[in-house]
Amino acid sequence: MIKPSIYISLLTSSMLAHAQLPLSVTSPDGQITVKLEKQQNQLVYSVNYGNQEFLQQSQLGLNTNLGDFSQSLKYKSHTTASVNESYKLHNAKVSEVNYTANTLKAQFENQEGKVLGVEFNVSDSDVAFRYQISGAETDTRIKVLAEYSAFNLPDNATTFISPQALPETGWMQTKPSYEEPYTFNEALGTPSANGVGYTFPALFKNSDKGWLLISETGVDSHYVGSKLSEGTKDGVYRISFPQAGENNGIGATYAAMAMPATTPWRTITLGTSLKPIVESTVAFDLVKPLYQASQEYKMGRSTWSWIVWQDPSINYDDQIKFIDLAASLNFEYVLIDNWWDKNIGRERMAELVKYANGKGVDVILWYNSNGWWNDAPQTPQNRMNSAPARRNEMTWLQSIGVKGLKVDFFGGDKQETIKLYEDILTDANQYGLVITFHGSTIPRGWERMYPNFVTSEAVLASENLVFHQNSLDLHAYNATILPFTRNAIGAMDFAPVFLNKRLSQDQTVGTTRKTTDTFELATGVLYQSPVQHFGLTPNNLEEQPKFVIDTLKAMPTVWDETRYIAGQPGQDATIARRHLQTWWVAAINGENKAKRFDIDLPMLAGKKITLLFDKKDGSAGTKQVTVSNSGKLTLNLLAQGGALIIGR
Structure with a gap:
């Protein structure tokens, strides 16, 4: 077993406080250089790969209730160091990681005498930065009202980015939920579909020089989930905070923290090809577990009746069929979706769980996250949004042997909502429950931060293949974008692998699949999710050849190593x-x-x-x-x- 270890060697200290900007830090292999300097009274940084410019001078800084940290900052000191950390993951695209990077920490003083620290970590494929704020002893708390961090893309770069949805829009006013289609090779500064920016992760092609993926990691209950602003005609995108209407208007759009305060990491993965983007572990490299696992959690594959058979399948008899299907395929789980509390009931659910356990299958149950921040009617409701209700429910779930929850319909990235994600995960750990989030935000290092977190949707997922023929027509095209965007930064619960030609229970109606069977099987590996929910139905056991069934029986969901081999988005x-x-x-x-x-x-x-x-x-x-x-x-x-x- 690899034990976590960190080796830091001091290269330069604050003894050099008289040194002047610019400052720079390079990756261990010398290919990536980050330069930190001042331009027009603002702190800016730039990023080069080799002799090629990947980010032009881009602003840094914050605005807070304790003062402005974006203008007239006075240099105080800096340190540089090297970092080497080894750690293990049990639920991701790799199992063992050795993270090496060079760091630069610089401190600046604003006009009120308060200190802004800017920290850069630069590895062979990633640049990451964050802020630390400190002040007088009487400065015990802070509101970060705006973040000015910018990403100034070179001329002729193009975008593969997903527009931010407006709050309280979409089905039953459940958006935003990271379910908008990606742009394809679009010019910088093109207005987004909704005029409110773009969600993470954001992929950019730097002309013929390479690629960069911008995202964030280390977001917990102490901050908001951020996004990118609209781009300017000059290709400048900035960190932007949640919209006021998210979460039904409940909660602030800014972040509030205790002092001294540290922000999440902004990450930039870059290279001459898509290889570093597919293989990057930066989302996990920069975070630590927030609590210990209460037990060893099981990952694996799951059947899921709702994805093809929809709401009518949420009954006792049909769930028996999908439990039997899971057992026949050697799958670890069955997911029982919405309305189970009304259509099956709590007493019969206990019987169903006992039946599944007798077949060697564990049960994941669906829950609505909310009681008041959208109009989604599906139940169970009001069981996950408050600690007393949540803990009472989890006590019952543990007593009948349920092993996981899928919690749906969140609708925002405010600190209030991020805290709900964290609270659900933290409580669930005490009851031995793994957690999947749907209608949700992206994971931001959560696989390492929360040991019972397994996956999030946060993508235009496979339910749309059932709802809309146009989604099925574009299924193959969209599938070539996701490995280089959404799935590159963390687990993605797309729910792949459909082997029915018509996506309905009787296969005489419904949307018609255009992809081949082998395409579908390949997506079970292409898409990474440590608990993978498959679009299979009982008839597939009889209709597919034995080698297909044997392949499904053997298909893993957690990986020791991941490599980019070939490909381009959309191709x-x-x-x-x-x-x-x-x-x-x-x-x-x-x-x-x-x-x-x-x-x-x-x-x-x-x-x-x-x-x-x-x-x-x-x-x-x-x-x-x-x-x-x-x-x-x-x-x-x-x-x-x-x-x-x-x-x-």
């Missing part, structure tokens, strides 16, 4: 993930034309592998193939098709 994506000694390589084609291309698999060079491929009719085929000694393998993908490679 195709190939990602390799290793579980123990076995590599699973998922490839998908997002375009409406067949493709043939070579991929490099050095870890499987000269090895015999199992290849699942597209047959002409869109069903899955399988064969044994030997990868060349150079590690090259040729793939043939149908339009909206895929491939899945398994080897060791």
